[in-house]
Amino acid sequence: MTLLVAEGLTIVIGGRQIVHGIDFFIEAGRSLALVGASGSGKSQTCLAPFGLSAATVTGSFLFDDVELVGAGEEKLRHIRGRDIGFVFQQPLTALTPHLTIGAQLREAWTQAGAQRPSRAEMAAALDRVGLDRPGERLDQYPHRLSGGQRQRALIAMAIAHKPRLLVADEPTTALDAVLRTEIMALLRRLTVEQGMAMLLVSHELATVAHHADDVAVLHDGRIVESGPARQILGAPKSDYARALIAASPRLDGPAPILGPAGAPLIEARDVAVSFARPGWRSGRLEAVAGVDLDIAEGEAVAIVGGSGSGKSTLARAIARLGPIDSGEVRWRGAPLPSRKSMRPHNRAGLQPVFQDPVASLDPLWRVRDIVAEPLRQLRPDLVDAAVAARVEKMLAEVGLDPALANRRPSGLSGGQAQRVAIARALSPDPALLLLDEATSALDVLVAGTILDLLGELQRRRGLSILMITHDLAVARRLCHRIVVMDAGMIVEEGPTERLIETPRHEVTRRLVEASR
Amino acid sequence: MFDLIRRRLLTALPTLAAVIILSFILMRVAPGGPFDGERPLDPQTREALMSAYGLDKPLHEQITLYITNLLRGDFGPSLVYRDFTVTDLIARGLPVSLTLGGLALLLALILGLGAGLTTAARAGSRIDHGIMLGATLLTALPSFVVGPLLALLFGLWTGWLPVSGWGDGDARHMILPVIALALPAAGAIAKLARAGLAEVLGQDHIRMARARGMRWSRILIVHALRPALIPVASYLGPAAAGMLTGAVVIETVFALPGLGRYFVQGALNRDYPLVLGVVTLYAGLIILFNLLADLAYGWLDPRARL
Numbered sequence: 001m002t003l004l005v006a007e008g009l010t011i012v013i014g015g016r017q018i019v020h021g022i023d024f025f026i027e028a029g030r031s032l033a034l035v036g037a038s039g040s041g042k043s044q045t046c047l048a049p050f051g052l053s054a055a056t057v058t059g060s061f062l063f064d065d066v067e068l069v070g071a072g073e074e075k076l077r078h079i080r081g082r083d084i085g086f087v088f089q090q091p092l093t094a095l096t097p098h099l100t101i102g103a104q105l106r107e108a109w110t111q112a113g114a115q116r117p118s119r120a121e122m123a124a125a126l127d128r129v130g131l132d133r134p135g136e137r138l139d140q141y142p143h144r145l146s147g148g149q150r151q152r153a154l155i156a157m158a159i160a161h162k163p164r165l166l167v168a169d170e171p172t173t174a175l176d177a178v179l180r181t182e183i184m185a186l187l188r189r190l191t192v193e194q195g196m197a198m199l200l201v202s203h204e205l206a207t208v209a210h211h212a213d214d215v216a217v218l219h220d221g222r223i224v225e226s227g228p229a230r231q232i233l234g235a236p237k238s239d240y241a242r243a244l245i246a247a248s249p250r251l252d253g254p255a256p257i258l259g260p261a262g263a264p265l266i267e268a269r270d271v272a273v274s275f276a277r278p279g280w281r282s283g284r285l286e287a288v289a290g291v292d293l294d295i296a297e298g299e300a301v302a303i304v305g306g307s308g309s310g311k312s313t314l315a316r317a318i319a320r321l322g323p324i325d326s327g328e329v330r331w332r333g334a335p336l337p338s339r340k341s342m343r344p345h346n347r348a349g350l351q352p353v354f355q356d357p358v359a360s361l362d363p364l365w366r367v368r369d370i371v372a373e374p375l376r377q378l379r380p381d382l383v384d385a386a387v388a389a390r391v392e393k394m395l396a397e398v399g400l401d402p403a404l405a406n407r408r409p410s411g412l413s414g415g416q417a418q419r420v421a422i423a424r425a426l427s428p429d430p431a432l433l434l435l436d437e438a439t440s441a442l443d444v445l446v447a448g449t450i451l452d453l454l455g456e457l458q459r460r461r462g463l464s465i466l467m468i469t470h471d472l473a474v475a476r477r478l479c480h481r482i483v484v485m486d487a488g489m490i491v492e493e494g495p496t497e498r499l500i501e502t503p504r505h506e507v508t509r510r511l512v513e514a515s516r
Numbered sequence: 517m518f519d520l521i522r523r524r525l526l527t528a529l530p531t532l533a534a535v536i537i538l539s540f541i542l543m544r545v546a547p548g549g550p551f552d553g554e555r556p557l558d559p560q561t562r563e564a565l566m567s568a569y570g571l572d573k574p575l576h577e578q579i580t581l582y583i584t585n586l587l588r589g590d591f592g593p594s595l596v597y598r599d600f601t602v603t604d605l606i607a608r609g610l611p612v613s614l615t616l617g618g619l620a621l622l623l624a625l626i627l628g629l630g631a632g633l634t635t636a637a638r639a640g641s642r643i644d645h646g647i648m649l650g651a652t653l654l655t656a657l658p659s660f661v662v663g664p665l666l667a668l669l670f671g672l673w674t675g676w677l678p679v680s681g682w683g684d685g686d687a688r689h690m691i692l693p694v695i696a697l698a699l700p701a702a703g704a705i706a707k708l709a710r711a712g713l714a715e716v717l718g719q720d721h722i723r724m725a726r727a728r729g730m731r732w733s734r735i736l737i738v739h740a741l742r743p744a745l746i747p748v749a750s751y752l753g754p755a756a757a758g759m760l761t762g763a764v765v766i767e768t769v770f771a772l773p774g775l776g777r778y779f780v781q782g783a784l785n786r787d788y789p790l791v792l793g794v795v796t797l798y799a800g801l802i803i804l805f806n807l808l809a810d811l812a813y814g815w816l817d818p819r820a821r822l
Contacts, residue, residue: 077726077730080728093721094720096724
């Protein structure tokens with residue numbers, strides 16, 4: 001039986017048409033993945049027909065033979081509450097902060113008119129989605145749970161009223177690589193167990209294709225290719241689908257070409273960082289526990305680990321961007337000053353690029369001034385004309401049109417903004433670039449081009465790179481050596497290929513598994 | 517939570533001590549004294565009075581004596597109302613002031629939250645603009661302007677309500693002062709609640725609740741209201757204190773026998789123990805209100821619970 005049929009579905013937001021008459025259908029109990037880059041209209045396709053966005057919908061969207069296009073809010077609300085379960089991208093903010101998990105699960109359970117569940121039933125539901133200590137969780141408030149735990153709780157809520165269709169909009173994008181695989185497998189298992197249909201939305205073709213029956217590839221509001229997942233992943237017909245598959249970093253495939261490594265640049269010994277526990281609780285939280293790390297000139301090193309493993313804290317401590325309790329960091333053999341006594345020439349050698357390109361650029365500044373700022377601060381010897389010439393050269397080097405120099409960040413796409421951030425980091429000619437999840441907020445295609453750019457810059461300039469990521473496949477694209485962290489300690493390190501082919505530690509094995 | 521209460525009580529003591537000592541000194545620095553009437557007393561009577569009340573002793577001795585008595589619950593004698601102790605006067609005035617302030621706070625909350633919810637649910641409509649304009653006007657008008665205006669309108673012109681006196685707790689006497697005291701706070705609460713709700717309604721968990729097909733009214737009350745009240749709660753501590761101090765003016769305008777009137781009279785007459793007694797009491801109440809506001813904060817946001 002066909003549960004959902006979209007025909008000529010067209011979506012307009014604020015006078016701009018973002019979905020152009022697409023057709024797709026989902027059989028009861030089967031799953032369809034809508035895949036595309038950001039701005040392809042995939043999220044609106046799964047939200048707007050159900051009345052969850054301000055968009056205008058035309059065409060036809062039949063759910064269980066009921067036309068949803070043109071239906072009133074009250075009718076849509078009723079259908080959402082009875083037959084549909086939703087899972088969204090941001091597990092950290094999707095739970096009501098002042099209600100316990102139990103109270104929210106009970107509300108979701110009874111939303112379609114079911115009997116109030118007993119505690120045992122609710123605990124069993126949490127257990128089914130893989131939440132540990134389910135009985136205890138019922139009385140906890142959302143802020144006690146980690147991102148992955150909250151997403152599991154949200155999934156339990158989404159399916160508690162036994163919906164016929166589960167709509168999952170980028171359900172794993174905000175999670176690390178290991179969790180991503182686990183949550184996708186969980187969704188797949190639940191749809192099979194409960195006989196639910198699933199509409200999955202994602203920008204990662206390679207990941208979702210393993211967990212959906214059918215795939216529709218969306219590009220600029222049009223479906224460019226659709227069919228069984230295996231077929232599209234194995235033998236894509238459209239150029240766009242081929243590009244999507246090629247862009248997602250993989251553990252197999254040809255090894256990237258890397259530049260040669262030279263003399264030691266950074267030698268960090270026994271670095272320890274701890275944080276005061278929040279509130280008035282006593283004791284400290286040990287984030288990094290006595291870690292050594294070396295980086296050579298021209299060498300790219302990745303610190304890989306799950307959320308909370310201490311990878312960012314370690315990198316920030318070494319780069320003097322965050323606190324450090326004890327330990328020594330040497331830069332080309334000489335001790336690197338503490339965070340407060342870093343001088344301009346120290347900072348110039350070591351520049352960061354962060355995860356969210358838009359948040360790390362001042363919205364009121366023009367691109368020209370953003371890229372010039374480190375030069376003004378760190379290279380006071382340069383005159384204005386020299387600064388302007390350098391800004392132009394930097395923009396060209398990161399592949400940006402010099403005409404963009406007058407724009408403000410709001411006028412840039414995510415990829416362009418990240419290129420500006422890279423140009424800014426490179427402008428004082430650093431020896432080391434610190435990349436803190438620099439591509440994980442970007443689309444697969446865009447992230448792919450940024451990784452290519454970084455690899456090229458690394459080879460051409462003999463740049464050292466310290467990369468922080470949760471994804472081994474991303475690290476492999478760029479790095480000579482990988483350091484795996486877990487619970488504040490380095491559990492394994494080694495040359496990229498060796499580490500991926502013969503992982504020795506359990507954590508590494510799980511990371512490799514997650515990136516397959 | 518008990519930890520919070522314990523800590524607050526510990527910090528309350530030095531705060532109270534500082535308030536008492538400072539007010540004690542300030543009162544004495546002000547020119548004039550309790551026995552400087554229009555007709556000067558002869559020096560001998562004056563001497564006798566000063567020594568009877570211990571006012572001829574060095575200042576630090578007087579402070580020590582006062583605090584020692586205070587610890588025993590004795591606020592001392594009134595220097596002007598000779599037949600009464602300060603405790604007597606407070607016992608007469610406090611119930612009136614607490615009734616007035618409590619009712620005004622309740623009314624301000626009901627009006628303010630009602631207006632905040634209504635406007636947030638209909639954001640951008642005419643009702644929204646109208647109510648918010650009214651709220652802005654109310655916050656801009658202090659109670660000593662609203663009070664006489666109300667008295668003029670409903671008391672003098674229409675003759676519906678009494679404008680002066682307590683009438684031994686007759687409800688009709690309370691209406692105007694309570695409204696005059698409540699309206700400015702109601703305006704502020706309405707604006708805070710409206711802004712808080714507008715912020716919360718844009719958050720992800722509201723979209724999640726909408727996706728679940730919850731009714732809009734349920735989303736507002738169950739999922740949005742509590743976090744939206746956090747700014748209101750942080751305002752309530754100072755607001756409750758404002759009700760007390762604002763009551764000083766309102767009690768004078770409506771000639772109510774509350775604490776405020778004794779406070780004003782005491783200050784004018786340099787009735788040192790009376791003023792000090794009222795100040796100490798106010799300080800204690802303000803500390804208590806701020807503690808209550810903090811406890812409310814913890815109820816509204818579990819992340820603030822420690």
